Amino acid sequence: MAVEPILQIRNLSKTFELKGADNRVLDRVNLSVDEGEFVSIIGASGCGKSTLLRIIGGLETASGGEVIFEGSAVSKPSRDRGFIFQDHRLLPWLSVIDNIKFSLPPNTPNANEIALEKLAVVGLSGFERRYPRELSGGMSQRAAIARALANSPKLLLLDEPFGALDAITKIRLQEEILRIWNAEKITMILVTHDIDEAVYLGRRVVVMGKGGIDAIHRIELSSPRNRVSAEFARQKSAIYKAFFGDLEAPFTYTI
Numbered sequence: 282m283a284v285e286p287i288l289q290i291r292n293l294s295k296t297f298e299l300k301g302a303d304n305r306v307l308d309r310v311n312l313s314v315d316e317g318e319f320v321s322i323i324g325a326s327g328c329g330k331s332t333l334l335r336i337i338g339g340l341e342t343a344s345g346g347e348v349i350f351e352g353s354a355v356s357k358p359s360r361d362r363g364f365i366f367q368d369h370r371l372l373p374w375l376s377v378i379d380n381i382k383f384s385l386p387p388n389t390p391n392a393n394e395i396a397l398e399k400l401a402v403v404g405l406s407g408f409e410r411r412y413p414r415e416l417s418g419g420m421s422q423r424a425a426i427a428r429a430l431a432n433s434p435k436l437l438l439l440d441e442p443f444g445a446l447d448a449i450t451k452i453r454l455q456e457e458i459l460r461i462w463n464a465e466k467i468t469m470i471l472v473t474h475d476i477d478e479a480v481y482l483g484r485r486v487v488v489m490g491k492g493g494i495d496a497i498h499r500i501e502l503s504s505p506r507n508r509v510s511a512e513f514a515r516q517k518s519a520i521y522k523a524f525f526g527d528l529e530a531p532f533t534y535t536i
């Protein structure tokens with residue numbers, strides 16, 4: 282018997298009203314995600330990536346269609362579906378460990394142990410008493426990942442989580458996320474502007490355009506993935522082409 286996908290997006294539409302005019306951002310989007318999958322979503326700014334992620338997370342309501350998570354329609358946020366944003370969103374008046382404990386349900390037994398364990402997972406052991414202002418951008422984002430993991434999500438929704446980091450830190454955190462994905466078997470959906478990142482992390486790359494999904498690329502790469510391999514370059518070039526056309530042709534600039 283085929284296993285049901287963990288997430289099913291069916292005919293999902295979203296219209297925002299702005300100054301009396303309707304702006305249809307998502308138009309009957311369909312997508313299924315299998316348990317344990319890693320799906321990357323890329324697309325031009327404003328095409329609705331964050332809106333889609335927020336509806337999956339239950340932070341935003343749909344105008345039509347539905348999102349089914351583990352067999353039930355999503356209508357509100359749940360600890361099963363964790364979120365990581367571009368900014369860490371740590372509470373500045375709480376230490377790192379208290380930020381994590383604050384995100385847990387009240388009176389969670391072993392809250393301290395859970396928080397320390399997840400800080401260890403993201404390489405922040407020893408920094409638990411620091412305040413967010415005492416952390417670098419990369420460390421803050423690690424803390425945000427630990428906070429999301431503390432709630433044992435089955436699905437992790439990542440909205441440009443590394444977009445504000447320098448290139449080196451970004452690569453380190455991509456490796457961390459892959460390691461966590463492998464170890465914890467959490468289904469992940471990552472929105473990114475970075476084609477390299479989308480291909481390196483995603484087992485499928487969803488390309489969004491105006492109103493919805495333009496194409497879905499399955500990324501077949503030997504494991505572990507190698508960022509500088511020829512096969513990686515080939516997979517990437519297919520996606521670059523989807524955006525920019527034939528890269529063999531010279532670009533022409535009009536100034």
Ligand SMILES: Nc1ncnc2c1ncn2[C@@H]1O[C@H](COP(=O)(O)OP(=O)(O)OP(=O)(O)O)[C@@H](O)[C@H]1O
Pocket residue numbers: 297298299304306324325326327328329330331332333
């Ligand atoms: N709360 C809102 N009210 C009105 N319009 C909104 C709202 N949220 C998003 N939009 C509009 O919906 C469209 C899609 O926004 P969204 O943030 O999902 O895009 P995005 O693909 O994530 O863009 P980016 O890559 O820049 O983050 C935009 O035109 C935006 O202005």
Ligand SMILES: [Mg+2]
Pocket residue numbers: 330331332440
């Ligand atoms: Mg966005």
